[in-house]
Amino acid sequence: MEPWRTAISNVEQNRILIRGRPVEELMAGGNFADVAFLLLRGRLPTAAESRTWNAILIAVADHGPTPPSTMAARVIASGNRRALEAAVAGGLLAVGDAHGGAGEATMHILRRALAMIRDQGITAESVADRLVDEYRSRGERIPGIGHRVHTRDPRTEALWAIARDAGLAGDAIEVMRALAAAIAKSGRPLPVNFDGALAAVLVDMGFEPAIGKVAFLLGRCAGIAAHVLEELTRERPMRIEVPFVYDGS
Amino acid sequence: MEPWRTAISNVEQNRILIRGRPVEELMAGGNFADVAFLLLRGRLPTAAESRTWNAILIAVADHGPTPPSTMAARVIASGNRRALEAAVAGGLLAVGDAHGGAGEATMHILRRALAMIRDQGITAESVADRLVDEYRSRGERIPGIGHRVHTRDPRTEALWAIARDAGLAGDAIEVMRALAAAIAKSGRPLPVNFDGALAAVLVDMGFEPAIGKVAFLLGRCAGIAAHVLEELTRERPMRIEVPFVYDGS
Amino acid sequence: MEPWRTAISNVEQNRILIRGRPVEELMAGGNFADVAFLLLRGRLPTAAESRTWNAILIAVADHGPTPPSTMAARVIASGNRRALEAAVAGGLLAVGDAHGGAGEATMHILRRALAMIRDQGITAESVADRLVDEYRSRGERIPGIGHRVHTRDPRTEALWAIARDAGLAGDAIEVMRALAAAIAKSGRPLPVNFDGALAAVLVDMGFEPAIGKVAFLLGRCAGIAAHVLEELTRERPMRIEVPFVYDGS
Amino acid sequence: MEPWRTAISNVEQNRILIRGRPVEELMAGGNFADVAFLLLRGRLPTAAESRTWNAILIAVADHGPTPPSTMAARVIASGNRRALEAAVAGGLLAVGDAHGGAGEATMHILRRALAMIRDQGITAESVADRLVDEYRSRGERIPGIGHRVHTRDPRTEALWAIARDAGLAGDAIEVMRALAAAIAKSGRPLPVNFDGALAAVLVDMGFEPAIGKVAFLLGRCAGIAAHVLEELTRERPMRIEVPFVYDGS
Numbered sequence: 001m002e003p004w005r006t007a008i009s010n011v012e013q014n015r016i017l018i019r020g021r022p023v024e025e026l027m028a029g030g031n032f033a034d035v036a037f038l039l040l041r042g043r044l045p046t047a048a049e050s051r052t053w054n055a056i057l058i059a060v061a062d063h064g065p066t067p068p069s070t071m072a073a074r075v076i077a078s079g080n081r082r083a084l085e086a087a088v089a090g091g092l093l094a095v096g097d098a099h100g101g102a103g104e105a106t107m108h109i110l111r112r113a114l115a116m117i118r119d120q121g122i123t124a125e126s127v128a129d130r131l132v133d134e135y136r137s138r139g140e141r142i143p144g145i146g147h148r149v150h151t152r153d154p155r156t157e158a159l160w161a162i163a164r165d166a167g168l169a170g171d172a173i174e175v176m177r178a179l180a181a182a183i184a185k186s187g188r189p190l191p192v193n194f195d196g197a198l199a200a201v202l203v204d205m206g207f208e209p210a211i212g213k214v215a216f217l218l219g220r221c222a223g224i225a226a227h228v229l230e231e232l233t234r235e236r237p238m239r240i241e242v243p244f245v246y247d248g249s
Numbered sequence: 250m251e252p253w254r255t256a257i258s259n260v261e262q263n264r265i266l267i268r269g270r271p272v273e274e275l276m277a278g279g280n281f282a283d284v285a286f287l288l289l290r291g292r293l294p295t296a297a298e299s300r301t302w303n304a305i306l307i308a309v310a311d312h313g314p315t316p317p318s319t320m321a322a323r324v325i326a327s328g329n330r331r332a333l334e335a336a337v338a339g340g341l342l343a344v345g346d347a348h349g350g351a352g353e354a355t356m357h358i359l360r361r362a363l364a365m366i367r368d369q370g371i372t373a374e375s376v377a378d379r380l381v382d383e384y385r386s387r388g389e390r391i392p393g394i395g396h397r398v399h400t401r402d403p404r405t406e407a408l409w410a411i412a413r414d415a416g417l418a419g420d421a422i423e424v425m426r427a428l429a430a431a432i433a434k435s436g437r438p439l440p441v442n443f444d445g446a447l448a449a450v451l452v453d454m455g456f457e458p459a460i461g462k463v464a465f466l467l468g469r470c471a472g473i474a475a476h477v478l479e480e481l482t483r484e485r486p487m488r489i490e491v492p493f494v495y496d497g498s
Numbered sequence: 499m500e501p502w503r504t505a506i507s508n509v510e511q512n513r514i515l516i517r518g519r520p521v522e523e524l525m526a527g528g529n530f531a532d533v534a535f536l537l538l539r540g541r542l543p544t545a546a547e548s549r550t551w552n553a554i555l556i557a558v559a560d561h562g563p564t565p566p567s568t569m570a571a572r573v574i575a576s577g578n579r580r581a582l583e584a585a586v587a588g589g590l591l592a593v594g595d596a597h598g599g600a601g602e603a604t605m606h607i608l609r610r611a612l613a614m615i616r617d618q619g620i621t622a623e624s625v626a627d628r629l630v631d632e633y634r635s636r637g638e639r640i641p642g643i644g645h646r647v648h649t650r651d652p653r654t655e656a657l658w659a660i661a662r663d664a665g666l667a668g669d670a671i672e673v674m675r676a677l678a679a680a681i682a683k684s685g686r687p688l689p690v691n692f693d694g695a696l697a698a699v700l701v702d703m704g705f706e707p708a709i710g711k712v713a714f715l716l717g718r719c720a721g722i723a724a725h726v727l728e729e730l731t732r733e734r735p736m737r738i739e740v741p742f743v744y745d746g747s
Numbered sequence: 748m749e750p751w752r753t754a755i756s757n758v759e760q761n762r763i764l765i766r767g768r769p770v771e772e773l774m775a776g777g778n779f780a781d782v783a784f785l786l787l788r789g790r791l792p793t794a795a796e797s798r799t800w801n802a803i804l805i806a807v808a809d810h811g812p813t814p815p816s817t818m819a820a821r822v823i824a825s826g827n828r829r830a831l832e833a834a835v836a837g838g839l840l841a842v843g844d845a846h847g848g849a850g851e852a853t854m855h856i857l858r859r860a861l862a863m864i865r866d867q868g869i870t871a872e873s874v875a876d877r878l879v880d881e882y883r884s885r886g887e888r889i890p891g892i893g894h895r896v897h898t899r900d901p902r903t904e905a906l907w908a909i910a911r912d913a914g915l916a917g918d919a920i921e922v923m924r925a926l927a928a929a930i931a932k933s934g935r936p937l938p939v940n941f942d943g944a945l946a947a948v949l950v951d952m953g954f955e956p957a958i959g960k961v962a963f964l965l966g967r968c969a970g971i972a973a974h975v976l977e978e979l980t981r982e983r984p985m986r987i988e989v990p991f992v993y994d995g996s
Contacts, residue, residue: 001492001499004314004323005483007995008475011313014401018311020995024407032282032306036471039311040478042995057281062267062288064260065253065742068577072570072588074253079566080594083830084459085345088466089338090570090591093840096334096578098735148736152263158273210333210481214474217337221470222285225463226257229289232459234254237596238646242740243250244563248754248767250748256746269746314991317826321819321837328815329843332581339819342591342837345827347984397985486845487895491989493812497505497518497540499990502812502821503981506973509811512899516809522905530804531779534969537809538976555779560765560786562758563751572751582957583843586964587836594832650761656771708831708979712972715835719968720783723961724755727787730957732752741748 008039019043033057036218040211048166049205055162056198059155060100060216062223068094073224077231078240084228091224092217100220102195103202103212106144110172110203113179117171124171128178132186144196145180156197163201170204257288268292282306285467289460297415298454304411305447308404309349309465311472317343322473326480327489333477340473341466349469351444352451352461355393359421359452362428366420373420377427381435393445394429405446412450419453506537517541531555534716538709546664547703553660554696557653558598558714560721566592571722575729576738582726589722590715598718600693601700601710604642608670608701611677615669622669626676630684642694643678654695661699668702755786766790780804783965787958795913796952802909803945806902807847807963809970815841820971824978825987831975838971839964847967849942850949850959853891857919857950860926864918871918875925879933891943892927903944910948917951 009018016023019038026035033054037045045053065071073091080086095101113127135142147153163169176199180192192200195212202211258267265272268287275284282303286294294302314320322340329335344350362376384391396402412418425448429441441449448461507516514521517536524533531552535543543551563569571589578584593599611625633640645651661667674697678690690698697710756765763770766785773782780801784792792800812818820838827833842848860874882889894900910916923946927939939947946959 001490001990003990003992004489005992005994006314006476006479007993008479009311009313009472010993010995011315011398014399014403016312016403017993022403023308024403027304027307027404027407027411029300030303030307031280032303032310032468032471033280035307035310036474039471039475051278054279054281055276058276058279058284059272061281061284062258063265064258065255066260066740068573068736068738071738071740072573072577075566075570075573076588076592076594079570079592079597080599080830080832082595083345083591083827083833084462085341085349085466085827086591086594086830086833086836088463089341089833090574090588090836092334092338092341093581093584093588094574094577096332096574096584097580099577100334101578149260150263154263154265154271154273155276158276162276208478210478213333214337214478217334218470218474219281221467222281222288223258225285225467226288227255229457229459229463230255230257238566240253240566240569241250242564242569243748243750245750245752246562246754246757246764247752248757250741252741252743254743254745256744259744259746266744315989317822317985317987320987320989321822321826324815324819324822325837325841325843328819328841328846329581329583329848331844332578332584332840334578335581335584335587335840335843338584339587339823339837339840342830342833343823343826345823345833346829348826350827487815489815489818491813491818492499492501494501494503495505495508495515495811496503497508499988502987504812504974504977506977507809507811507970509813509896512897512901514810514901520901521806522901525802525805525902525905525909527798528801528805529778529780530801530808530966530969533805533808534972537969537973549776552777552779553774556774556777556782557770559779559782560756561763562756563753564758581843582960583839583964586961587839590832590836590839594830647758648761652761652763652769652771653774656774660774706976708976711831712835712976715832716968716972717779719965720779720786721756723783723965724786725753727955727957727961728753728755738751739748 040214048168052163052166052168052201052205055159056201056215057219059159059194060219062226065227068099069220070224070227073228074231075240077228078235078238081232081237084232087228088221088224092221095213095217095220100216101213102143103199103216104209106196106199107203107209107212109142110175110199113175114171124175124178128175128182131179132182142179142183144176144199145183145192146190147193150191152191153193155194156192159197159201163204168201168204172200172203176200289463297417301412301415301417301450301454304408305450305464306468308408308443309468311475314476317348318469319473319476322477323480324489326477327484327487330481330486333481336477337470337473341470344462344466344469349465350462351392352448352465353458355445355448356452356458356461358391359424359448362424363420373424373427377424377431380428381431391428391432393425393448394432394441395439396442399440401440402442402446404443405441408446408450412453417450417453421449421452425449538712546666550661550664550666550699550703553657554699554713555717557657557692558717560724563725566597567718568722568725571726572729573738575726576733576736579730579735582730585726586719586722590719593711593715593718598714599711600641601697601714602707604694604697605701605707605710607640608673608697611673612669622673622676626673626680629677630680640677640681642674642697643681643690644688645691648689650689651691651695653692654690657695657699661702666699666702670698670701674698787961795915799910799913799915799948799952802906803948803962804966806906806941807966809973812974815846816967817971817974820975821978822987824975825982825985828979828984831979834975835968835972839968842960842964842967847963848960849890850946850963851956853943853946854950854956854959856889857922857946860922861918871922871925875922875929878926879929889926889930891923891946892930892939893937894940897938899938900940900944902941903939906944906948910951915948915951919947919950923947
């Protein structure tokens, strides 16, 4: 069997190196989110990146019991009282395309838009108009815009302010605003949701699109765990019921 | 259908409160691990608690590709290239009793030991001797002690030093040391592993035992995600092979 | 690395043996449940065992959308539209102790009861009275008895009739009836639920308790998959809502 | 909250109907795979369909310890000894695109090929040549052809013989053979693997492509469960090791 290879960490007897740094050094005075950044990116964040990255993880950490991930985790915990890892993992499985996946999808669009701006020498507004037309002609929605609960997502402006103060706000935020404006031109105005907000910031920070989903999984893991513990400690087993109608023949 | 109830977060249109605090406030200058603490504990950590809690999550964030959780995640990613949530969640499913569960188990023992000290007015040493005898007579091992790789776990002393500097080191660390000493008396000395180290600190910080496993799940989620991305970007599908022998009839 | 060992199957180039039998031979005229029996037990079932084992898997295959496993799977599918394996697996994660785990738990009790009858020469009735007293004194319920929906579980008598006709009904069914009778003596009569029914039959068939849970996982996998497909094809993404109240401070 | 709706099953007190049929009726003399067919398809299979569908589930039930699904399940079981549902579910999570997903992908191609034959009045051979050229020009492989272990997959001819004897073999099998022949013309001959074989038969039986993955999940669930039990009963915790090299800086 060929040995596996990894550039992430090296574990020898009595010595653990994470991206080349002794774990004890990272532990002393460290910030967990920074070490997650180190693991994912291969280097520690700057102070500006750390503030912004922490803000992203905080923003996605919880959104109440009703998103599919948290709801599924609580339902699983109501049947499986002894394996909280099953409930937490089961919750993360709901983070797919319709829930928690828009960040990654939006990052792909933003990177394409930035390439169009750069290669064709056109403005963010023109690119936004073209993309909105293109999606509309296919009968699809641009991800990252609109929310089932919020008409103005409080996390979006908060994150963009943090990124701006940190000096990390760049062209992707501008494109994201242009996309929302292009949509508003031909219909009702929709807010940039937090998937769109984090996508723009992660692109401006130089991350690959997959990090859009990883940030959501890691941040929401905290909220899901809290809800699972609340289910296990405050609620009786099997308490969850849904009304249903049978409409078969 | 009865409404669900939660004391964790409240989501209304354009307003997200986490344990009563607006999410934008938490995002500004915040530390993600502190918000995880807030979600799990119901209040923000003190500065001392924040340093120690961050150090715990950092310490468990990665241990190379060979623990069952990380290995399973990479194996899943080698077969399922399009759903990284499946690989991350699958990795967390390996965090059970033999892997990543010793923290919770040790917290139960430490709480029992502290109750014995308090109620019976005996020393940590006496309690440790009794517990080691009790486990030995049942043919069981005290969890939190011994490691398959390390003879001295570099994370243990690092965490206890941080807890001591932060003023959070308490009786549970003393009991953990006494347990290791009691075992050493009648055999080869074994190190307090990091499950034992974090268990002692989490008990001294006043956490419930379930947090022993939650801390492991949340911290390791970062390392697992990094390994899954490495598998997806550096390795070809289905590359993992294991040699096996058939020994059936 | 030491090779793994397995007595289950042997795969060589152009040749697949399951418990020593060529897979093509099993496929011809075969019954899938029988091959599951072969995989789990190491030999093919007799005709009587096949009828009974198929009946068990059929009985647990579906129970509508409201058990935690099926509900969780549909919730996951509502957020993750592209990875049906995530929804199916997430559903199975809810099969723990409170849901789908009573079969295994009951098998442990029945085996203990049968050992008491054999070793102490007492009747099923005496053993049942003792066990009911023992559980009551600990404030616990005997598993396998009572159901949140049914006052008479239609699957229980159906399975026991099949086992009787097949000549497989044995002492464990008798003990299960005695346990229900002992409970009825001191309170309202409760039905033997299907966990109790399958537990008795699996014990009489000589299976280990873990098979109580495996049978549930394998059978319910079919129903969960059907519900996931129904969710994906008939319902819109993110359609599931639950009412909730915030009761934090 | 709007009630959920389902056409799969109806559960009332003391009465369980699966696709309109009392569960007791299905249990009596029933075949579990047939009930899975009923759940997924909405009607019971004919005798011919039952033979073929059972053969498909049997064929995919196990392939030794080395496919990612089974390997992941055993790795999870080595760390999580108390929650076999976690190991079984974790195994199923590896059934994605590269492993176990080719059946579904091939069904999409076969349906497209059949539509081309019907709409354009051309032969299976012409369609196969076109599709092979199209995939080659995109640098992609046609799924369902080629295997990492087998040069002739013993399950393929076995399944097609069963389908032929049952009178269910149709045009999709012919297209599948034509695809393999078209590939062989311009390179080394590759076998139709079992993903390709089951895809052709499921298309000929009128199933939707998603059933390609569902059949794999349901069938393999049996093998995974057997391997998990073998891991738990024959092997010590944490026994699995992989050699690795650190190649970071």
